Amino acid sequence: MQAPQPAPGLPSPSGCTCFKLRSLSRRVTQLYDQTMAPAGITVTQFSLIAQARRARARPPTLSDLADNLHTDRTTLTRNLRPLLVAGLLQLRPGADARSKAVAVTAAGEAAFQAARPLWHEAQQRVRGLLGADGVARLHALVDSLLPQIEASADAPRA
Amino acid sequence: MQAPQPAPGLPSPSGCTCFKLRSLSRRVTQLYDQTMAPAGITVTQFSLIAQARRARARPPTLSDLADNLHTDRTTLTRNLRPLLVAGLLQLRPGADARSKAVAVTAAGEAAFQAARPLWHEAQQRVRGLLGADGVARLHALVDSLLPQIEASADAPRA
């Protein structure tokens, strides 16, 4: 393998922060999805349900949920569809005539409980591969970087 | 040893390594894509072209490219399509009658050169947001974790 020589005019994407991050993200997602496959839901769907579960007394609106998931609101709309079709979640009228609330159904709760041990297994597998401190450093890094990125997106105009 | 249990039965996805990683990955991708938008290509496409450029004497096969990009081979097929349609890349017959080689066209080279300063600007913006050592730690973490994940995928049976 050649050293990471820029070789003027031939930059490798290996130095691209975005490329690195996306590569790892894809592989980690694969690991989770493969581990959780028996539960019939993806890790994205698991996270979505988990977030919707958090305040059952006052179900979150779609925009609230999108914010908490760090996702585009319209992406949430699409990601919701298979879960609504499967009957795991339900849209209820919100406080407004505009807003809608996302509620977890009994089937959704059951699916979540079924998936939870598999999710935990995936977490442990990653922990085993990366080491406890590797995971801890990764978490700490994301926790410190994500707010920075999102703050800059809120005020991109200089 | 259990970590701090947040209300047994109400786990937040905040502790999910995969969720964290995907969240950051989405936001960073957004930053890159918005910065690079004037060039007319995404950061994924930029990385694809950059990788295809690396050995112009012997253009890589599709499988080679997929490996280098840490992507599924069939994903590469789909990601290639818009670039082929736009005439930035070209498929040439490979060494085999089976394999195909990916070649960068003159238009592809021009698009790459146009995108490069914008890509660099995005890199710098991330550097500014996360700090030089934040970026360095992130790179180091990915470099050390990605091989671990991929090795475990090659031999998932224990």
Next chain:
DNA sequence: GCTCAATACGTGCAATTACACCTTTATCCG
């Protein structure tokens, strides 16, 4: 009350991602 901006949400479009399954071609071996 009425106009207008802000809020909440959806759709069209297109790219990104990967699994299951298929065809075609090359190689290995008996």
Next chain:
DNA sequence: CGGATAAAGGTGTAATTGCACGTATTGAGC
């Protein structure tokens, strides 16, 4: 040589992602 196996690639299907744009509802100011 000929059949089994491996290698290279594509398609069907479906989920994930977000931008541009549109609709409906609310609230603020006049």
